[in-house]
Amino acid sequence: MIWVQRQITFAQRPRGFHLVTREVVEALPELRELRVGVLSLAIQHTSASLALNENASPDVRRDFEAWFDEAVPERASYWTHTLEGDDDMPAHVKAALLGPTLTLPVSNGRLALGTWQGIYLCEHRDRGGPRAVVATAWGEAAG
Amino acid sequence: MIWVQRQITFAQRPRGFHLVTREVVEALPELRELRVGVLSLAIQHTSASLALNENASPDVRRDFEAWFDEAVPERASYWTHTLEGDDDMPAHVKAALLGPTLTLPVSNGRLALGTWQGIYLCEHRDRGGPRAVVATAWGEAAG
Amino acid sequence: MIWVQRQITFAQRPRGFHLVTREVVEALPELRELRVGVLSLAIQHTSASLALNENASPDVRRDFEAWFDEAVPERASYWTHTLEGDDDMPAHVKAALLGPTLTLPVSNGRLALGTWQGIYLCEHRDRGGPRAVVATAWGEAAG
Numbered sequence: 309m310i311w312v313q314r315q316i317t318f319a320q321r322p323r324g325f326h327l328v329t330r331e332v333v334e335a336l337p338e339l340r341e342l343r344v345g346v347l348s349l350a351i352q353h354t355s356a357s358l359a360l361n362e363n364a365s366p367d368v369r370r371d372f373e374a375w376f377d378e379a380v381p382e383r384a385s386y387w388t389h390t391l392e393g394d395d396d397m398p399a400h401v402k403a404a405l406l407g408p409t410l411t412l413p414v415s416n417g418r419l420a421l422g423t424w425q426g427i428y429l430c431e432h433r434d435r436g437g438p439r440a441v442v443a444t445a446w447g448e449a450a451g
Numbered sequence: 452m453i454w455v456q457r458q459i460t461f462a463q464r465p466r467g468f469h470l471v472t473r474e475v476v477e478a479l480p481e482l483r484e485l486r487v488g489v490l491s492l493a494i495q496h497t498s499a500s501l502a503l504n505e506n507a508s509p510d511v512r513r514d515f516e517a518w519f520d521e522a523v524p525e526r527a528s529y530w531t532h533t534l535e536g537d538d539d540m541p542a543h544v545k546a547a548l549l550g551p552t553l554t555l556p557v558s559n560g561r562l563a564l565g566t567w568q569g570i571y572l573c574e575h576r577d578r579g580g581p582r583a584v585v586a587t588a589w590g591e592a593a594g
Numbered sequence: 595m596i597w598v599q600r601q602i603t604f605a606q607r608p609r610g611f612h613l614v615t616r617e618v619v620e621a622l623p624e625l626r627e628l629r630v631g632v633l634s635l636a637i638q639h640t641s642a643s644l645a646l647n648e649n650a651s652p653d654v655r656r657d658f659e660a661w662f663d664e665a666v667p668e669r670a671s672y673w674t675h676t677l678e679g680d681d682d683m684p685a686h687v688k689a690a691l692l693g694p695t696l697t698l699p700v701s702n703g704r705l706a707l708g709t710w711q712g713i714y715l716c717e718h719r720d721r722g723g724p725r726a727v728v729a730t731a732w733g734e735a736a737g
Contacts, residue, residue: 309452309595311591313487313558344599346634346730348489350556352565354505359690362640367675368686374672375687379522379665386517389510400511401518404502404549406690408568411554411697413636413728415599420728422638425694442556442563444489446590447732448597452595454734456630456701491632493699495708497648522665529660532653543654544661547645547692551711554697585699585706587632589733 310345312338312445320438321431323395325359325369329426333419336443340417345447347419349410352440355399355433357406363426376402376432399432406430414447453488455481455588460581464574466538468502468512472569476562479586483560488590490562492553495583498542498576500549506569519545519575542575549573557590596631598624598731603724607717609681611645611655615712619705622729626703631733633705635696638726641685641719643692649712662688662718685718692716700733 316335318328332349333339339347351358362368380401382394389397410427413420429439459478461471475492476482482490494501505511523544525537532540553570556563572582602621604614618635619625625633637644648654666687668680675683696713699706715725 309591311487313556344597344730346732348554348556350554350563352563352568354503354565354567360640360694361686361690365675368683371673371675371683372687372690374674375666375670378670378672380518384518384521386521387514388517389508389514397511397514400504401515404504404515407550407693408503409554411634411636411695413599413634413730415728420636420638422640422726424640425638440565442558444487444556446489448595452734454630456699491697491699493697493706495706495711497646497708497710523661527661527664529664530657531660532651532657540654540657543647544658547647547658550693551646552697583708585701587630587699589632 310341310447310449314443316441316443318429318439323431323434325372326429327363327426328429332427336445339414339445341449342414342417342447343450345414345445347412347414347445350442351408352442355403356436356439357403357408357430358410359406359428359430360410360425361428362424364424395434402432417450453484453590453592457586459584459586461572463580466574466577468515469572470506470569471572475570479588482557482588484592485557485560485590486593488557488588490555490557490588493585494551495585498546499579499582500546500551500573501553502549502571502573503553503568504571505567507567538577545575560593596627596733596735600729602727602729604715606723609717609720611658612715613649613712614715618713622731625700625731627735628700628703628733629736631700631731633698633700633731636728637694638728641689642722642725643689643694643716644696645692645714645716646696646711647714648710650710681720688718703736
């Protein structure tokens with residue numbers, strides 16, 4: 309059994325959906341040693357999230373932002389938690405909808421993703437600051 | 452390798468979002484023995500869910516309830532599964548949006564959560580009854 | 595420790611929510627050998643998803659489709675990624691909301707699901723084609 313656990317810190321990004329697959333893989337060279345295993349990612353924040361979606365067209369990520377802004381509007385009449393800014397409470401809801409974790413298969417030293425899948429760091433705040441993700445990988449060592 | 456698996460039963464709570472981090476940790480004293488590992492929680496119901504979000508302000512949890520009630524309305528014209536009450540079908544959709552599971556890192560005997568993160572038990576029914584969660588933890592023993 | 599990893603291919607299904615619990619379990623006879631463990635499923639597509647919800651009434655699954663079609667509408671004015679069809683961009687958003695993975699407990703050789711829980715393959719495209727899911731199971735062998 310191999311166990312790896314490491315915190316990855318992502319530099320501040322603008323509000324929106326950002327492709328970070330390469331950054332994740334480069335932070336975890338030990339994945340190459342796993343014949344079969346799992347990588348579990350958990351973001352340590354409540355107004356940013358992780359998702360897995362289309363890795364090719366930037367307009368897909370732009371449309372994600374458009375839909376979420378429409379579905380979870382700022383300054384809606386039902387928000388009471390407004391002290392931390394108009395973008396704060398919507399960010400909490402968006403983060404919970406997409407979720408704080410991803411649990412991904414590792415196969416023969418690589419993430420077993422589909423051809424079009426990429427890891428998104430979803431920044432739901434206007435100025436969210438750097439974001440910390442705990443990466444935990446475990447599995448059976450390659451022969 | 453350490454493996455722990457246990458059912459945690461949460462007493463009935465009112466409809467809404469409830470912070471249960473302490474209850475989860477107290478039900479799993481073995482987490483302290485893990486140097487590095489994972490805790491996986493799975494709720495065994497289809498109208499309640501688990502989430503990870505802001506652990507400080509009760510108004511955040513109240514606003515979660517407000518948003519979900521607005522986004523997944525009762526008595527909408529498109530519901531056909533209405534036999535079990537107005538709150539039933541919306542509860543299924545809310546539960547699927549937030550998800551039935553959480554997979555969380557364990558580090559040096561503790562859940563590796565962010566400062567502001569807490570585990571929510573999300574009760575989507577008016578009278579949901581007690582809720583069962585299967586907790587499975589595994590990892591490497593502390594030296 | 596037992597490790598199993600296998601790709602399961604689901605034949606093309608119509609757009610909607612489909613119960614696939616039996617198909618998943620039959621593809622993984624090794625689950626019976628696990629005293630305690632975990633099954634992690636990851637769909638390798640960005641316009642289909644996995645969920646865990648009510649396994650009895652087909653009208654629940656029909657109402658899921660109705661809600662998602664209402665909440666993530668085709669031909670909305672904010673979509674810019676429209677080249678691959680009206681159903682494409684909504685499918686990406688629906689897939690991210692429900693999520694591409696499920697991490698489920700295994701107990702005494704069986705998935706430890708609630709009585710009313712079943713695994714859904716959620717097909718968000720009109721003609722999505724076959725769908726590949728990577729199943730990874732690990733755990734402690736039964737005595």
